[in-house]
Amino acid sequence: MAALKTEIIIETRALCYSYAGAEEVPPAVAGIDLKVSRGEYLALLGVNGSGKTTLLKLLNALLIPSQGEVLVKGISTVEAERVQLVRQACGMIFQNPDNQIVATTVEEDIAFGLENMALPAAEIRRRVDQVAGRLGLTHLLRQPPHLLSGGEKQRTAIAGILAMQPACILMDEPTAMLDPAGRRDVLETVKELNKTEALAVVHVTHNPAEAAEANRIVVLEQGRIVADGKPGEILTDLKLLHGLKLQGTVAAELAHLLRQRGLNLPTAILQNRELVESLCISEPVS
Amino acid sequence: MSGGISLGHYLPGNSFFHQLNPRIKVPSLVIILATLFAVTSFPALLTMIVLVFLMFRLARVPFRYLLKGLRPILYIALFALFIFLFFTKGGVVLFRLGPLTVESAGLWQGLFVITRLVTLVLFSLLLTLTTTPLSLTHGLGYFLKPLGRIGLPTEEVVMIMAIAMRFIPTLIEESQRLMRAQVSRGADFESGSIFRKAKNLVPLIVPLFVSAFRRADELAMAMEARGYRLGAKRTRLHEDVITATDWAVLLVVLVMLAASFYFKL
Ligand SMILES: Nc1ncnc2c1ncn2[C@@H]1O[C@H](COP(=O)(O)OP(=O)(O)OP(=O)(O)O)[C@@H](O)[C@H]1O
Numbered sequence: 001m002a003a004l005k006t007e008i009i010i011e012t013r014a015l016c017y018s019y020a021g022a023e024e025v026p027p028a029v030a031g032i033d034l035k036v037s038r039g040e041y042l043a044l045l046g047v048n049g050s051g052k053t054t055l056l057k058l059l060n061a062l063l064i065p066s067q068g069e070v071l072v073k074g075i076s077t078v079e080a081e082r083v084q085l086v087r088q089a090c091g092m093i094f095q096n097p098d099n100q101i102v103a104t105t106v107e108e109d110i111a112f113g114l115e116n117m118a119l120p121a122a123e124i125r126r127r128v129d130q131v132a133g134r135l136g137l138t139h140l141l142r143q144p145p146h147l148l149s150g151g152e153k154q155r156t157a158i159a160g161i162l163a164m165q166p167a168c169i170l171m172d173e174p175t176a177m178l179d180p181a182g183r184r185d186v187l188e189t190v191k192e193l194n195k196t197e198a199l200a201v202v203h204v205t206h207n208p209a210e211a212a213e214a215n216r217i218v219v220l221e222q223g224r225i226v227a228d229g230k231p232g233e234i235l236t237d238l239k240l241l242h243g244l245k246l247q248g249t250v251a252a253e254l255a256h257l258l259r260q261r262g263l264n265l266p267t268a269i270l271q272n273r274e275l276v277e278s279l280c281i282s283e284p285v286s
Numbered sequence: 287m288s289g290g291i292s293l294g295h296y297l298p299g300n301s302f303f304h305q306l307n308p309r310i311k312v313p314s315l316v317i318i319l320a321t322l323f324a325v326t327s328f329p330a331l332l333t334m335i336v337l338v339f340l341m342f343r344l345a346r347v348p349f350r351y352l353l354k355g356l357r358p359i360l361y362i363a364l365f366a367l368f369i370f371l372f373f374t375k376g377g378v379v380l381f382r383l384g385p386l387t388v389e390s391a392g393l394w395q396g397l398f399v400i401t402r403l404v405t406l407v408l409f410s411l412l413l414t415l416t417t418t419p420l421s422l423t424h425g426l427g428y429f430l431k432p433l434g435r436i437g438l439p440t441e442e443v444v445m446i447m448a449i450a451m452r453f454i455p456t457l458i459e460e461s462q463r464l465m466r467a468q469v470s471r472g473a474d475f476e477s478g479s480i481f482r483k484a485k486n487l488v489p490l491i492v493p494l495f496v497s498a499f500r501r502a503d504e505l506a507m508a509m510e511a512r513g514y515r516l517g518a519k520r521t522r523l524h525e526d527v528i529t530a531t532d533w534a535v536l537l538v539v540l541v542m543l544a545a546s547f548y549f550k551l
């Protein structure tokens with residue numbers, strides 16, 4: 001059991017990547033050593049252009065390393081003939097829900113990856129129904145994608161990945177184009193899968209509140225890892241975050257301002273609830 | 287409003303007709319259309335109409351879909367009726383308007399022709415209402431397969447058509463949004479000469495193209511991430527198995543065609 005818990009799904013070694021035609025600028029990914037284990041929920045933070053998307057594409061073999069290597073379940077992404085295994089083990093969700101739905105109905109879209117795996121029709125049917133039931137999409141199976149809400153589209157995309165039975169799901173700002181309801185919808189779905197199926201998650205986000213939901217946060221700057229730790233450590237370290245032009249959660253930022261005004265608050269405040277509780281202790285209601 | 291755009295007006299359902307194999311449905315429609323052209327008597331035509339209405343009942347298609355489907359041919363039908371009324375002579379004179387007369391042969395023929403037209407459209411409508419554009423494409427793709435032997439990538443062509451269908455509603459929505467944005471900045475798409483109108487469309491078409499190319503790029507990435515490879519063997523969720531029911535349907539329509547010829551209905 002313990003051995004299973006620490007099974008490494010993704011490992012990168014001295015990973016570098018420069019875009020073609022951009023050799024004179026610093027590489028987009030500049031020497032990253034990262035391990036992602038089974039069941040881990042990792043949030044990737046970093047300002048625009050820090051290399052988050054590039055890193056994710058490297059993990060899914062959409063890009064091939066310029067130097068170093070990426071191992072997904074022990075398979076290097078440069079092994080062209082085994083690339084399908086990498087993509088099956090490591091699914092990717094993109095930011096724009098509209099541009100990743102291929103088929104004209106939800107069920108056919110969920111089936112797309114399985115069709116590419118050349119599974120028999122009966123097996124595809126079984127997996128599509130199972131995953132749709134799991135993600136609450138059963139009543140939408142015959143719907144065309146343009147009639148879905150943003151959250152439903154992203155859940156369809158997640159279902160399409162999940163049906164391929166991956167070990168890890170990579171998400172590049174999956175909620176950036178959604179309304180608050182859709183955002184909650186997607187996050188809860190992913191968190192649930194992470195908990196119950198031990199699905200590893202790598203979640204790129206600009207939203208500190210979303211990052212706070214992870215078990216681990218990795219911060220990138222100019223293609224390098226500059227911080228790696230628990231959300232409680234990273235998101236409350238405002239000196240670090242501000243230095244990187246990032247922000248902590250609302251509660252952490254507010255606690256920081258209140259402390260500057262002389263209020264005696266602990267430094268480990270991350271969530272709104274924690275802030276409220278500390279405030280109510282430090283200023284007992286009369 | 288724009289949420290209602292759908293291509294080929296497919297109506298989701300689970301009826302007998304929804305479940306027929308498109309590889310059978312498409313040739314069956316062709317045979318039925320041939321039968322429609324073969325029949326020359328009103329009773330036979332009326333039988334066909336009754337048949338198509340029964341089929342719509344069986345497919346559980348609400349009546350308003352029929353009206354909606356027939357609307358595009360309204361003017362053609364009226365025009366055809368008009369031509370027949372005034373220009374086909376024979377029988378008794380029913381009506382006189384100056385030098386023009388309406389004679390009974392014209393009335394009958396006009397009615398016959400538009401009834402035939404309506405029936406024809408209704409049968410076609412039944413196909414598109416009960417078949418997803420995608421399976422329709424796959425059905426048609428099957429008949430294109432022989433072209434694969436002369437080097438045409440038919441599988442890929444079907445994929446391209448399927449993706450086009452997937453994105454048409456999205457692009458229509460987008461163009462409507464762009465149009466509203468331009469109108470709110472004072473653009474005018476309604477008035478002026480045809481050249482002016484064309485010129486006014488440029489600020490619409492350029493961003494639409496830019497966004498379509500960006501979409502294509504992202505979609506290609508998403509497809510690749512899900513293991514799509516050109517030329518690789520794929521299977522399908524909706525495998526085209528032709529069942530006994532499918533063959534039976536084909537047989538029935540063939541018998542109908544044969545009967546209409548044999549008995550000169
Ligand atoms: N296709 C490309 N060609 C050349 N350079 C690129 C390309 N895509 C990204 N870059 C560059 O690589 C660097 C990293 O970009 P990347 O998209 O990985 O950043 P990111 O962290 O995902 O940013 P964002 O938060 O804006 O999504 C940037 O400097 C960017 O300009």
Ligand SMILES: [Mg+2]
Pocket residue numbers: 052053054172
């Ligand atoms: Mg990015």
